[in-house]
Amino acid sequence: MAKRALGLGQKNKEKKRKVESEGRQDSKEVTPGADQISVELDDNEDLDDEFSQLKGLWQTYFHSDRENEYVLNGIVHECDRLLRQSEEDAKIKKSLNDEFHAIYALALSELTIFKAGEDDEENKNMQSVAEFFDNAVERCELGLALFSDSQLLKLVIAKIIIQRIPLEYVSQLKVNSTTDALKIDLNEQLEQAKKNFNVNKDHLELTYEVLQMFDDLLDIIENFGHENEIEEGLDSDDEEELAQVELSSTHPLYKLQQNLPKNYQWLRDQMTQLFNALGDQDKFYHSVARSVGHLYLKAAEEPTSTFMRLQYGDDDEPSSDEESCKSAQRSALKYTKQALEFLEKGQVKDEPETWVEVAEAYIDLGNLHDYQSKDQEKSYQVAEDILMKANKASHGKFQDILDNLLDKE
C-alpha cells in the first residue's frame, strides 16, 4: 500500500479499475452501509425492544424528506411480522398498543404517495392507491376495536381521510364532473375527518401536519379549475385575484366549495388550539403562529375587498352602503389586527421573510385605515421600517415590495 495518497482523479480511476477487474457490471461505487439508515431512538427507550425500534424507524421517516419508499415498506413488513408474532408471544401482544396500530396505518397511507406515481397506467395507480387507503383505514378501525378511546387513532383516521380526498378523489375530477363521478360524498368524508380530529397533546407535530393538509385541501378546493394558471405563475405583485370557478350544484366539490368559509373558520379554531398547546420552545411554535396569522388574513380577505370596493371603487355606490362599508372596515381591521398578533409571535430572528409577513400585514392594515389618517401613516411607517431592515438582511429580496409601498405613499 502506498504511503501517501494519490490525487483524487487517479484514485477514482484506480477504484474504477479495481471494480472492473473484480468483474462487477455496475461501475457505481457502493459504499458499504450507504443503504443503511440510522434510527432515532429516545434516550430512555430500550434498544432491544422491537416496538421501540419500530417507533424509531417511523420517527426517522416522519422527520426525513420522505423520499424513501423502502423505509415505509420496512415499517409495514415489521408491523406484519410483529402482528404474526404477537399471536404466539403474549409479551409482544401486550406491547402492541394503539401507537403500534397508528404507525402501521400511517405507513400504509404514506405509501399511497409513491403508489400514485408508480405506473404509467393511471387506472392501475388509482386502484393501488385506493387499496392502500382502505387498508390504512381498516388498520385504524381494528386498532380502535381494541383501544376504543384512543385519540391518536382518531387523529390518524382524520389524517388518512384528509390525505385521501385530494390524492384519490379530487385528482379524478374535472370542472364539468357530475355527482356520479365519485361514489362517495366528499363533504361527508371531510365532516368525518373533522369529527375524528383532535389536538393531541402527545402528538403535536402530527396534529400540525394534519391541519396543514387540511389547509392545503381547502386551497385545492378554492382554486379548483385554475391549476394551469397557477402552474404558469401568478402575478403576485399585481395582487391579481383569481375568481373562484363556479361549480354546478351537481359537482362533487360543490358542497365543499360552499362550505369553504365554515371550514376555514374551523381550521383557524383548531390551529389556535394547537398554538395554545405549544410553548415558545417548541420547534414549530413560530410556524404554527404564522399559520394562525395567515388564517386570520384569510378571514380578512372578504371584508377587505368589500371595504375597498365600497370606499375606493369607481362606481358611485348608493349612500345606504355607508354603513356596510364601515362594518366591513371594522371587521377587516379586527381580523388583520388579530393576524398581526400571531404573525409577530411567528417572527424568527434569522429569517427575514418572517419579518416581511408582519410588514405586509401592516401594509394591509394601513390600507384599511381611513385615507391619510394618522393610523394609516403609522402602519405604513412600521411596514417601511421592517422592510428596510429585511431588505438589507436579504440582499434586496424585498425591493419590489418596498418600491410598491413607497410608491403608494
Place this chain on the structure above:
Amino acid sequence: MKRKAPSNPVNLPQKQASLEEDKVKGLFNKKIWDPKFQNELKNEIAEAKPYNWGTIRDLVDDELLRAVRKEIETEIHFTKKETDIYKVNQSGDLANLAGLDWNDLSRLPNLYKLRQILYSEVYRDVIAHVTGSGKLSGQKADMSINTYTKGCHLLTHDDVIGSRRISFILYLPDPDRTWKSHYGGGLRLFDSIIPNVPYSDPCAKLVPQFNQIAFFKVQPGFSFHDVEEVKVDKHRLSIQGWYHIPQKGEDGFIPGEEEAWVQTNTSTLAQLESNVLQDYEFPKFERDILPYHQVKHFEKVLDANEAERHDDKDKEVTPVSAFSDEHQLSKHEMEYLTQYISHEYLSNEGIVKLQNKFLEDSALQIESFLNDSKSELMKKLIKGNELEKDCPYAAKDVKSPWKTAVPPHKWRYLYIDGKSHENFQNEADILANLNREELQNFELLKQTLNKKENEAETELIDLVEFFKSTIFKKYLALLTSLCPLSEQVLIRRFRPGEDFTLATKCQLNELLKNVDGFVDSVLEGTLCLTPFDGWESGEVGGYELYMADNDDEGDEESKTQLDRDVEDAAVYRADDSGDSVLINSSASWNTFNLVLRDETVLEFVKYVSWSAKSSRWDIKMQWDVKSTEADE
C-alpha cells in the same frame, strides 16, 4: 465530461416546400419591411452599447406565435439540466426525450412554419442588412427551445461556437401579461475591458416580452452576455437560434471562410487560456513559495515518521524551533491548535483516523472543525454581517478589504487576499497592478482595518493567519503525509443571485516541478462557514463540486465537428449526469474539506441562487506539496 452541444443544427432540405415570399412577409410585422425602419434599426445597432445588438418588438404574426407557444406547451417535454454554467429546462419531444428532433417537426406544424420564416431568405437579408453581418446561411438551421423557470440561469459566455454568425432569442413568456424587470430572466450584456475580458457587471439589460426578438453579432472576445436568474414562479419560454456562415451551394458561400473562422477562434481561445487571460484574472491562483527553513522542518517531521517506522535511532532533531520536529504534536503545539480546532481531531486517535481516511480516499470531510467557542464567535459575526450590513453587488461599490473576482466568464465572488485594495475600472488599473505585484500579508491588512466596522473580517483574517501558521501546516503534514511547499489562502463570499466559479482544473506551480518528490497534485482545503441552512438539496446552488474529467476516455473518432467545436470553445464545461462526480459538498457551517487534486479533476462552486437565505462563506486554501517517502 463535456456538455452536449446546446442544439444540433440541421440541414434544411434544399427543396423544402418554401413559402412564397408574400406569405413569408405576411407572417411578419409589416414594419420590418419598411426601409426607413430598417435603416433606423441599422443605425441603432451600429451605435448600440456595449456591442452591436438589436431588438424588435412584435416581430411575427401574433396568432402564429401564440399557436407555437400552445404547441410547445402540449407537445414538448422539458427536462431540467444543471451544470456549472447553467440551470435550464431543455426541450425534448414527447417521443424522444433525449432531444427534440428538428428534422421531423410534423407534429409541430406551427413551429415548422416559424422556422421556415425565420430562415427565409427575405428575412435573413433584413437581419444581415441591419447587423452588417454579411450573408447568412438558410440551410443550416440551428434552434433550441428552453424554458427558464424559477432559479434557472445561464452565466456569462460569448456564444462563439463553430460557424455561428448571429445569435437570436425570440421570447415567448405569457402573451397576456407583461414580463417585469424584477422577475429576473433578463438578457444582460457585458462590455469588455480588453478583448476576452468582460467587466464584472452587465451594462445593459433587456426585459423580454412576448413576441420580442433580441439578436447580436457573434464576436469572439466581445459578445459576452448572460441570462439573469428567474426569481419568481413563472415560465420564461424562449426560442434560441443562430444564423451560420453560408454553406456550400448557398448564395454568399466563400470557400474556406468557415474553416478559417473556426480555426481563428479556437486557436485564439487556446492562446488566451494559457497566456493573456491569466494576467487579467483576479485573484490569481498562484501560491507563494514557503521559506526553505520552514519546509525543512516539515521534512523532518515526516522523516521522523519514516525513522520511527524503521526504528532508526539516529534521526536528527533540531533543538530550537517554533515547533518540534517530532512526528507528533508537542504540548505547546497542541495548545496552539486547541485554540482553533475541535479537540477530537487533535487527539492521537483522531489524527490516526484522519490519516487513514485521507490515504484511503485522497480527501477528508471534517465536520465541526473549529472548536465550539471559535465556531460560535464566527457564526455570530458572519450572521450579523449578513443580517445587518448592506452587501455590495456592483463591483464599483465593493470596499476594502473585499475585492471582486474577475472576469465573469470564469467566476464572480467577493474575496480578501491579504493585499492592498484595488477596484479595477479599466485596463490601465490592471496593468498598474501587474507592474507592482504584492505578496499576501494578512497581518498588515488587519492593521489597516477599522476593527469595529470589520469585526467579522478581522476574525476571518485571524483564522487565515492560523491556517498560514507553521504549526497548522505541521498538523496538515501529519494528516496527509505530504510536505507543503507553497501556499495561498483566500476568504471568499458568494452572494445570492450573483456569484459562482466555473469548472477549472488546478495548475501546478511551474517553479516547483523539478523539486525532488514533487507531487503532481495540489492539496486543497475549504473551510465552509455558511451560517444559514437550506443548502442540502442543492436547489439554491452554492455547493462545491469536484468531478473527474473523462475527456481522455472519449472516443475521438466518434465526435462530430460540432462536438469538437464545443470542446474547443470551452464554453460549456460540466455535465450533471452524475457518474463523474467525485465529491459534492453543500454549503454548510464549519465543515473542512481537504482534497488532493490532480490535474484531471475539475472543481467549481455552483452559482448561488437569488433565493438562497445567505451568501456562501468560505476560506479557500491551496498548497503545492511534495512527498518525502523514498521510492520503494
